[in-house]
């Protein structure tokens with residue numbers, strides 16, 4: 001058990017290929033991942049309006065393996081690797097600088113208790129620490145229904161599955177703090193867009209100046 005904990009804090013093998021290595025990801029795997037950075041910016045129709053959307057990678061091959069690792073296999077330290085990639089990318093960094101607040105897509109408290117963490121919170125918080133005026137807020141948008149996992153459903157069922165599952169916490173207080181600010185919503189992966197759409201729909205209750213979306217992967 002202690003070994004397992006230590007390995008999570010000080011990993012001794014590459015989190016992707018398993019080769020002995022002093023860092024979480026070996027140089028070979030790093031190079032493979034670097035080659036796949038796209039960093040694409042586009043407009044998307046989400047939450048009943050066009051919003052700016054940016055993502056880093058198409059979700060495939062080696063990246064698919066990583067996401068599943070840090071999400072479900074307790075290789076949580078891998079998230080730091082993506083934070084580094086995000087912050088090092090000039091186009092993405094400039095995008096981040098246009099926002100005042102970064103909000104992670106929340107998970108239900110029961111799920112968080114079970115998993116022990118929400119990887120989106122960890123990533124968004126770390127990003128905010130490294131971008132001067134970007135403020136991290138995980139106390140604005142909350143998830144009030146523990147719905148089925150989107151990936152377990154057919155695409156036509158996904159829209160209904162996320163309907164009304166999010167809520168603004170302390171609406172009046174948060175509205176005063178967030179209105180007229182530029183909000184960046186963060187999720188690790190974009191699939192059908194139903195999750196971010198529903199989050200945007202909910203966030204609009206705060207009357208923000210604008211809402212943008214950042215995800216690491218796009219399916």
Ligand SMILES: [Zn+2]
Nearest residue numbers: 014017026029
């Ligand atoms: Zn490796």
